[in-house]
Amino acid sequence: MRRWGLPACGLVLAAPFALLAARLTGLDAGTPLAVPMVLFPYSAVLSLLVLGALLGPVRPGSTGQTLTVPVLRSWWAVAVVAAVVVTQAALLIPRFVPEGRNVPAGSAELRVATLNADVGQADPRALVRLVRSERIDVLAVEQLPSGGVAALEKAGLGALLPYHELHPEYDSSIYSRTPLTHGGPLAAGTAWPQVTAEVTVGGRTVRLVAVHTYYPLGDPKRWTRDMTALTTVARSSGPDTVFLGDFNASLDHAPMRDLLAAGLTDTHAELGHGWARTWPAGNALVPPLVQLDHVLHGSGLAAVSVGERTVPGTDHRAVVAVLALLPS
Template sequence: MAIPSHERRPRFVAIQGVRTWMSWIVVVPFALWAGVRLSGFEPGWPWVPAVAGTPYAAGAAAVALALACLLRRWAAGAVALASVLAMGVAVLPRALPDGPPAARGPALRVLAANLLVGKADTDELMALVARTRPDVLALQELTPAAMRRLEAAGLRRTLRHAVTRPRDGVGGSAVYARHPLEAGEAIDLGGFGQVRAWLRHPGGERVEIVSVHPCAPNRAERLPCWRAGLAALPRAGGELRVLAGDFNATLDHVPMRDLLASGYRDAAEVTGHGLRATWPQWSRRPGVTIDHVLADERMAVRAFEVLPLRGTDHRPVFAELSLPRGG
């Protein structure tokens, strides 16, 4: 039996209303996310850990756009499209390699690894050192026991120069190198040590190396320590610098964007590998990119890799850089 027209009309209006509300419910969260991400304002916890998932939010915003179009809610679709474009501008350059590097100076090969309170597999790390042949190795969460194992395995025979600050727990760090090192003033905040060392390259260049490891922003009360640890890192300019290690931050965090704006480039982003997750390793949870090699913008980035390492929750990162001639 046909439904009378005067009864069909309210039902149609109700269905349309449900579609409208459904479309806005899925679109608005990503619009707010995009707005905050691009604003330069960074709220506190839990936004700080959440914003690391911006690449995933960009993908979800695209799904929201498709749903709004499927429901023919064009106003919501327009907002969703703006959100996708806004987050795409922030995220897509990480997957697109830059042009050929300009610097043609001597090479500087940098490997960085978080050892998970010294638990990383010693033999596998030594194999990575043998394969990548780094000039510099930056270690985080280096314990005294882990340092003894690594040096017994021959690390100091391969990388003869070192500035080390091992500690029990998560706060130890070190820089090992093939070339002479001069210790700089370490950064020590909240129990997280970040070794600084000046490397004298055979080509004559002097480069500061920082083994980066600020506090993790995993709780609200840790945010001030996290921000202070990143703010204490040296800005680019003047002397050449390379910052390498576990930043506990992605390129979507304001302190990281401030660092880059001072004159650094992220090696992963330059080579189109900026969406490769580095933490957590060996886990089903979505990964984020918090381990980086930041190089002075006067350096060329020739190669970048994210590598496996048993015994730790972080993936080591490796970059091959070229120093500017006369740097």
Template structure:
């Protein structure tokens, strides 16, 4: 009978386990300590939910093989679960009778299918829409597709990236006085006896300049408030410290509020499904989330987010 010494094989597997868990350990430490604010560590942080799933699988495999690295994998998996699970638990308050249906979409420099967008706006009965990366040609395309008849009140800012469209009259329109890479478009809507400020958001991306990206998100804190709705392409997820800072300023992420903790919106233009949630609808304490959903549109690499909010 031939006796096979499996110890060398186990040593290799053990070594691979420790090496494979090293970057996961770094990510977990960065996430817990909030060390990704304004630096390149923000890039891998966007995929933390996927890393968490992978860590759980690795922990099980290492446990079955009875390798010591299984303990580290189990601890890392547990920490990630503790961090991520709360966003899948609905926490919304009681919804009042006055509702607002809002939407946001990044048009990919005006390449979005204008007719499909207008039809979706009509079908979803939107009150307010924010469109990012909308140049003058994109504004004209939406007008030609019939947007003016659906959302006739408009704060058009093609020179500043984002425009706001509304079924209800707008007031106080303009650009946010903040040091963001692109000016953020703002306007107010009077509804239910209250003045709700809308901020069409498009921040810089962490790939190009993580420091500027963090400054953009930090600048938005200055307008956080009870009757404020921020909607747009934040280029950030719930696992980014800069984005959580905005939530700490009093804003509520509608997806997380309703237990939709992972609703990827990008990239939406390839054969691979979206894996990162960059597009959000945030609101202040004066409103509560009722529903939220994502919709695919041709011509853009972002999914459109539609949310129904109620005045609290």
């Protein structure tokens, strides 16, 4: 068994090893490794299963104590796999631990949502119902063509969110319950312009950026340039900032970690929801597997709640978050 067992384990663990190496070194930035990197949490589960298989069952020892003997009688293999599992856990566990930031009672709140409308295929009436039931203040919609804009207006979105920065020619749009200022395309070197605007909350101005980056499968270098451009913007955006949308990136991508290091916090990770899944949606055979859609915010805000909602017609789930403004 050992003759073939160890090579078989090595073959099974080849992908987790490669993803871990890329995760530790950032080799996914600008390379095809960006595509499988979204599966890093699954690779950690696979490594843990292999470790369990290597250890085998607990057996009674000769003196009555219990012993765990490697199935393949190879402690070095167990040690290597255990080291991989521990490293993967160290990278993943923090996003499952809520930060527990103290939000003072009575703090002004901003209720936001983001949805990739899949080129206008999202059910407009369902999206309007979501806005109404969640009492959304700001909605960012990606992949929303002019026909989708018209469909949302017909469904009654304008009555709930009468202020907007509509740019179907740029791919993204922002809707708001209260007036928007300084709106327009973001001055950044992205594949297509991102849409930005400002909204007043509790007497403070919050900058909004509706994000939809290029996708790694199409061109990982182009995607990395988009993320780098957003990182540059984030560094100069101040603490009262919200980036929300389809980043085509997970928390395990190096460009996403660089963006967060520029002064932003991922709402899901902040609240301990470390394995949210927003894509692909709407497929009866394949459930959502990875998180590509995020709400990120600056240090002037804190997350109160976050969750995902299904909107028929699109292959992305919506992300809904409540953000509180912290005392300045």
